[in-house]
Amino acid sequence: MNLFKFSVEETLFFNISGIAVFIAFWLYAVSWMNTKLDFFRKSGSLCLFVSLISLTVALVFRGMALNFFPLTNLYESLVIFAWAIIAAYLFLEYRFKINYFGWFVSGFLLIVFLYATWLPPGQKQIAPLVPALQSYWRVIHVPPLLMSYALFLIGAFSSVAYLVEVKRSRKDKNKSVSINKEITSGVIIKTSSREVSEKAQFFDEVTFRCVTFGFPLLTIGVINGALWANHAWGALWQWDPKETMALVTWFIYAIYLHFRLNSKASGTVLALISLIGLAMVYLTYLGVNQFNFGGLHTYGKIE
Amino acid sequence: MLKHLKSIKNFFVQEFSSLRLAITLFVFLAISTLIGTILPEEPMVGRAKLLEKYGEQNYLLLKGLGFTDVFHSWWYLALLTMLGANLITASVRRVFPKWYLAFSLPVDLRAESIPRLPVNCNIEVNGNGSALLGKIEKKLKEKKFKTVLSENKLKAVKGAWHRIGASVTHVGILALLFGCAISVLTGFNGMAQLSENEGFYLADLGGRTDQIRSTEVDNWVVPISKMPIWFGRISPYLVRVNKTWREEYDNGAPKQWYSDLSVLDENKTEIARKTIFVNNPLEFMGLDVYQSNWGKFAETTFNDQKISLPVETINGKDVIFLPLSKDIGLKFKVLQDLIEVYSMSPNLEKEKLLGKINKGDMLQMGPINIGYYGTVTFTGLQFKSNPGYFLIYPGLFFIILGVFIAFGSKKQIWGQLIPENNKIIIGGKSDRAKAYFAREFEEIISEVVNSK
Numbered sequence: 176m177n178l179f180k181f182s183v184e185e186t187l188f189f190n191i192s193g194i195a196v197f198i199a200f201w202l203y204a205v206s207w208m209n210t211k212l213d214f215f216r217k218s219g220s221l222c223l224f225v226s227l228i229s230l231t232v233a234l235v236f237r238g239m240a241l242n243f244f245p246l247t248n249l250y251e252s253l254v255i256f257a258w259a260i261i262a263a264y265l266f267l268e269y270r271f272k273i274n275y276f277g278w279f280v281s282g283f284l285l286i287v288f289l290y291a292t293w294l295p296p297g298q299k300q301i302a303p304l305v306p307a308l309q310s311y312w313r314v315i316h317v318p319p320l321l322m323s324y325a326l327f328l329i330g331a332f333s334s335v336a337y338l339v340e341v342k343r344s345r346k347d348k349n350k351s352v353s354i355n356k357e358i359t360s361g362v363i364i365k366t367s368s369r370e371v372s373e374k375a376q377f378f379d380e381v382t383f384r385c386v387t388f389g390f391p392l393l394t395i396g397v398i399n400g401a402l403w404a405n406h407a408w409g410a411l412w413q414w415d416p417k418e419t420m421a422l423v424t425w426f427i428y429a430i431y432l433h434f435r436l437n438s439k440a441s442g443t444v445l446a447l448i449s450l451i452g453l454a455m456v457y458l459t460y461l462g463v464n465q466f467n468f469g470g471l472h473t474y475g476k477i478e
Numbered sequence: 479m480l481k482h483l484k485s486i487k488n489f490f491v492q493e494f495s496s497l498r499l500a501i502t503l504f505v506f507l508a509i510s511t512l513i514g515t516i517l518p519e520e521p522m523v524g525r526a527k528l529l530e531k532y533g534e535q536n537y538l539l540l541k542g543l544g545f546t547d548v549f550h551s552w553w554y555l556a557l558l559t560m561l562g563a564n565l566i567t568a569s570v571r572r573v574f575p576k577w578y579l580a581f582s583l584p585v586d587l588r589a590e591s592i593p594r595l596p597v598n599c600n601i602e603v604n605g606n607g608s609a610l611l612g613k614i615e616k617k618l619k620e621k622k623f624k625t626v627l628s629e630n631k632l633k634a635v636k637g638a639w640h641r642i643g644a645s646v647t648h649v650g651i652l653a654l655l656f657g658c659a660i661s662v663l664t665g666f667n668g669m670a671q672l673s674e675n676e677g678f679y680l681a682d683l684g685g686r687t688d689q690i691r692s693t694e695v696d697n698w699v700v701p702i703s704k705m706p707i708w709f710g711r712i713s714p715y716l717v718r719v720n721k722t723w724r725e726e727y728d729n730g731a732p733k734q735w736y737s738d739l740s741v742l743d744e745n746k747t748e749i750a751r752k753t754i755f756v757n758n759p760l761e762f763m764g765l766d767v768y769q770s771n772w773g774k775f776a777e778t779t780f781n782d783q784k785i786s787l788p789v790e791t792i793n794g795k796d797v798i799f800l801p802l803s804k805d806i807g808l809k810f811k812v813l814q815d816l817i818e819v820y821s822m823s824p825n826l827e828k829e830k831l832l833g834k835i836n837k838g839d840m841l842q843m844g845p846i847n848i849g850y851y852g853t854v855t856f857t858g859l860q861f862k863s864n865p866g867y868f869l870i871y872p873g874l875f876f877i878i879l880g881v882f883i884a885f886g887s888k889k890q891i892w893g894q895l896i897p898e899n900n901k902i903i904i905g906g907k908s909d910r911a912k913a914y915f916a917r918e919f920e921e922i923i924s925e926v927v928n929s930k
């Protein structure tokens with residue numbers, strides 16, 4: 176088969192993106208050790224932003240070479256996953272000030288970048304699409320899923336932080352806390368929470384936020400997948416391992432959401448559910464092919 | 479006795495409307511779905527593979543327990559049925575009744591209750607208390623809260639409509655479960671391999687699974703597969719392939735497969751016609767026909783035995799590989815009206831031409847006699863009838879709509895001016911994002927207090 180080469184531009188912007196993440200990692204690490212160094216954190220976020228932009232540009236170049244949305248093999252899927260992680264993190268940082276996780280997130284991103292680069296050439300080449308993949312459904316099936324995976328990932332980081340925080344403040348037995356904050360003289364805002372500390376409450380809520388953003392995306396992705404399968408294979412649902420694994424993931428996050436409706440639900444259990452959820456995400460995304468569960472979704476298989 | 483029955487009924491309604499049962503079922507479903515994913519399933523890999531993997535005895539044991547086909551086992555079906563029952567009872571008893579909450583104002587709270595809200599504060603008033611309360615109301619209105627202020631009591635609510643999200647999702651899931659049940663119990667599916675001018679009519683052939691291929695309309699038959707318990711009806715349509723072809727990339731890889739199909743009624747008159755391709759099926763009166771694969775075959779004989787060999791396209795040339803042992807084999811180049819036979823082996827730099835066979839001729843090669851009768855193309859069609867669709871599609875739509883609606887939080891705020899102490903007590907709560915609401919509350923109060 177004659178395959179297109181990587182364009183120079185694509186390689187260039189992909190590398191810029193990787194280097195920016197690398198720099199962000201160290202900046203975040205420094206600001207993590209000393210929280211007063213807010214300047215470092217801000218520079219880290221700026222680097223991640225640069226990385227996001229150049230990754231977008233790299234994807235545009237690849238899309239142009241392919242004449243289609245670049246989502247045809249594991250390499251492209253990983254690059255878009257990295258894109259989703261950066262976008263999700265920057266959005267959450269901007270909206271909910273989740274500054275603690277920059278270090279973990281950029282560290283994890285480095286792993287994704289290295290894994291994508293390490294993939295054998297067969298997985299990276301731009302190859303013509305087989306008939307079943309030539310559909311606009313592909314574009315509305317996979318990106319919501321990758322975005323939801325990115326959100327569940329960040330949610331799981333927050334769950335880990337929550338568990339650490341709870342463990343650390345186990346010493347003071349008093350379960351719930353109330354915080355008094357004076358905003359001007361005489362006006363004191365009292366907040367009470369059943370978590371062990373304000374920080375724990377915050378981590379718990381970040382996970383919750385990620386799940387509430389991620390769950391609809393997961394739902395859309397799975398349902399679009401079913402609709403696509405219906406179009407391409409003539410069946411909505413074939414109990415294919417990738418499908419069933421996504422269903423497991425969906426059940427786990429449905430457990431999370433319903434369990435949380437109970438006002439006495441334990442934060443520790445919720446954090447653990449979110450971690451189990453992430454393990455299921457891993458199995459859905461990569462595990463199905465890595466562990467050879469078989470099935471039809473073999474585009475991500477490493478030969 | 480009657481009382482007894484009633485208490486049993488109450489017990490069931492209680493249990494089946496509980497969130498605890500829902501979570502338990504989710505856990506069981508997650509675990510069994512995971513098991514079904516990890517273990518090879520018989521419909522996917524076939525019986526022979528499982529026998530080889532487990533051995534006869536273990537296979538029978540696992541089959542008896544449903545582990546060779548988890549998703550069609552009685553206990554998986556039972557879990558799904560329980561989930562459905564749970565969902566119906568819970569929705570009727572606990573979820574739908576909350577609809578009015580979406581459109582109503584907060585309930586009245588007494589002054590003592592306000593300091594017990596998760597976020598609250600006291601504001602000293604040095605001036606006109608009512609005016610300050612009015613100012614808070616104005617601020618809340620600016621932040622898109624719905625407010626009422628009367629007799630020095632303020633109530634405000636925002637985002638209550640998110641409460642109907644759960645109902646919408648739950649209705650969607652119910653519709654989906656019912657739709658799937660209808661499809662499974664009354665639908666059917668199957669597949670056919672056809673070349674041009676052939677076709678099929680649908681038939682329930684019991685255990686038989688082989689298709690009869692013919693250009694004679696009266697001989698067309700293709701078996702369907704359906705569930706063991708089935709109440710459906712098979713539509714009397716005939717489907718004919720008028721033409722089928724493929725499009726290629728420059729390197730010969732398949733780009734798209736097409737089939738021009740006609741649907742005929744019992745009197746063989748055409749009632750619909752469409753060219754289908756992958757991802758673009760024919761949908762006609764409850765019967766959907768899909769392009770699923772495509773192939774070109776050479777009709778050959780080996781010592782007078784008829785064999786159809788699949789033709790591959792490599793670098794734009796049509797070839798057939800026929801391995802005879804591990805490293806020796808034959809390669810046929812398929813040309814217009816003849817095939818060329820080459821021998822292949824790793825020791826040979828170049829393939830060696832052994833002979834040519836014209837269409838309709840034979841070639842004797844040692845003990846083997848090879849005949850060639852031209853090529854045919856087959857189009858692989860899948861078809862199905864899926865009567866539950868009128869519920870499945872809306873169901874999927876409602877699930878998505880519902881999870882989006884349920885996304886936000888309902889936030890409520892209560893405030894009251896206490897003239898005796900000259901202070902305002904105000905507090906609030908949110909049903910989902912609590913820490914975020916605390917910040918929002920703080921922001922609102924700061925803005926009002928600092929602007930005074």
Ligand code: HEM
Nearest residue numbers: 429432496500561564565568572573576641644647881884
């Ligand atoms: C067996 C079944 C189920 C039962 C008994 C059940 C029960 C409930 C109940 C009582 C609520 C609270 C409603 C409210 O406060 O307004 C709820 C909320 C919800 N349910 Fe279910 N449910 C079931 C299945 C599902 C499934 C399969 C999904 C999958 C998407 C789902 C998605 C939701 C969502 C998104 C909410 C809103 C959650 C929130 O407000 O945080 N439910 N469910």
